[in-house]
Amino acid sequence: MFEYIIIFIFGTIVGSFLNALVWRLSVGESVLHGRSYCTDCHTSLNAGDLIPLLSFFLLRRRCRYCRSNISWRYPIIEACGGLLFVLAYSIFLKTAPDGLAQSLLLGEHGRDILLLIRNWFFISVLLALFYYDLRWSLLPDSITLPAIVIGLVFQLILLPQQFLFIIIAALVGAGFFAAQYLLSRGAWIGGGDIRLGALMGVMLGWPGVLLALFVAYIVGAAGAIVLLALKLKDRKSAIPFGPFLAGATGMVLLYGDQLMSVIRNWYGI
Numbered sequence: 001m002f003e004y005i006i007i008f009i010f011g012t013i014v015g016s017f018l019n020a021l022v023w024r025l026s027v028g029e030s031v032l033h034g035r036s037y038c039t040d041c042h043t044s045l046n047a048g049d050l051i052p053l054l055s056f057f058l059l060r061r062r063c064r065y066c067r068s069n070i071s072w073r074y075p076i077i078e079a080c081g082g083l084l085f086v087l088a089y090s091i092f093l094k095t096a097p098d099g100l101a102q103s104l105l106l107g108e109h110g111r112d113i114l115l116l117i118r119n120w121f122f123i124s125v126l127l128a129l130f131y132y133d134l135r136w137s138l139l140p141d142s143i144t145l146p147a148i149v150i151g152l153v154f155q156l157i158l159l160p161q162q163f164l165f166i167i168i169a170a171l172v173g174a175g176f177f178a179a180q181y182l183l184s185r186g187a188w189i190g191g192g193d194i195r196l197g198a199l200m201g202v203m204l205g206w207p208g209v210l211l212a213l214f215v216a217y218i219v220g221a222a223g224a225i226v227l228l229a230l231k232l233k234d235r236k237s238a239i240p241f242g243p244f245l246a247g248a249t250g251m252v253l254l255y256g257d258q259l260m261s262v263i264r265n266w267y268g269i
């Protein structure tokens, strides 16, 4: 229980970092330099203003310096980070029931720990892409391209026997969107989707990438119907597809095996 709390807090800190990362990328600032600041009054924030989740509520949703409203998006992304890190950790516990601290102390489960770190990294990338595309309808190369390279390194270490299939999955993922891009001359989807397709293949391998595409289209279609029915969007407005792709990829990353067996049962194969 104690480890769950620590990992939840760790996830909210990563979520807070992703908020800053997404903001800085969107305004073209360096990610590594400079302190966090209020996006309204540009006052540098101190540690007390930057506690994930807590600061938002302690400050009553307002900047301490200029009193402007702080968006609900920040604590939501932080909470998502915390929850997703805990979910990934609960999967780690299935193979290493002693927990992370004990495994590190005993020097056991090295591969499982690396797998957990890989999943935390993938989840962070997906959360950043989800948020960025939802807010700015863009999947920035400055996130997808480094993630593809780092993801390949993880997979080469963790899954050397499946590495060829991971490359094939990345090519299929990218090719799926590249074909639509060429057919529509860039009208249906953007180039960012092609890079995300490759990243999905790197993260999920084969046939996980197909499963994630399938889930994304089902959920995307259902989501579009709901948004149209509630009149939150009209037929002409574009609904960004990246959040559905990122969400489906995260789902298959963590629960791909269970999803696969549900589908197998459904079709009796």
Ligand SMILES: [Zn+2]
Pocket (backbone or CB within 6 Å): 038, 039, 040, 041, 042, 043, 063, 064, 065, 066, 067, 068
């Ligand atoms: Zn301010």
